[in-house]
Amino acid sequence: MIRRPPRSTLSSSSAASDVYKRQVRNEAIIVGGDFNLDWDDNEDKKLLYSFLDRLKLTLAVRGGASNKRWRTLDYIFFRSGLNAQLRVADSGEDLSFSPDSQPLSDHPAIYANFSVR
Numbered sequence: 001m002i003r004r005p006p007r008s009t010l011s012s013s014s015a016a017s018d019v020y021k022r023q024v025r026n027e028a029i030i031v032g033g034d035f036n037l038d039w040d041d042n043e044d045k046k047l048l049y050s051f052l053d054r055l056k057l058t059l060a061v062r063g064g065a066s067n068k069r070w071r072t073l074d075y076i077f078f079r080s081g082l083n084a085q086l087r088v089a090d091s092g093e094d095l096s097f098s099p100d101s102q103p104l105s106d107h108p109a110i111y112a113n114f115s116v117r
Contacts, residue, residue, distance in 0.1 A: 028081035030114065031057065032074075034107075039072035052077060061091035063110040076112045085117040 037044035039062055052059070056079050063074035080086045090113040097109040 024081075026082045028079060028084035028086050028116070029055070029057075030060075030076065030078045030086070030112075031055075032060075032076035032110075032112070034074050036073055037075075048075070055079065060088045060112040060114075061110050063093060063108050071107060073107055074110050076110060078112075078114065087115045087117075089113045089115045 035048070037048050039045060039048075051057070055077075057077035058079065060076040060078050062072050062076075076091070078086050078088070091111060094109040094111050097104050
């Protein structure tokens with residue numbers, strides 16, 4: 001069973017992006033975590049894309065892709081800034097956190113390694 005907040009709280013991504021926009025206007029940023037937004041749900045995907053568009057973020061990795069039993073709820077996004085160029089060097093699911101093909105959480109651990117210039 002997947003626990004999800006009510007839709008009204010999901011729209012708070014707008015408020016979060018407004019804070020980021022003011023605080024890190026021209027800075028490089030990396031944002032990641034369990035967004036509880038399902039990649040396969042059209043409404044959730046609209047919220048994700050709206051968040052990405054407002055902050056000019058790029059998807060580095062999303063969790064759940066390698067095993068169809070796990071839903072995609074975790075994401076890592078990034079953006080380069082005026083003084084730092086970010087590039088994804090490597091990303092994926094960390095299978096060492098999935099003993100016996102079962103994640104330690106309700107979904108697999110993801111990672112992204114960045115090169116910074």
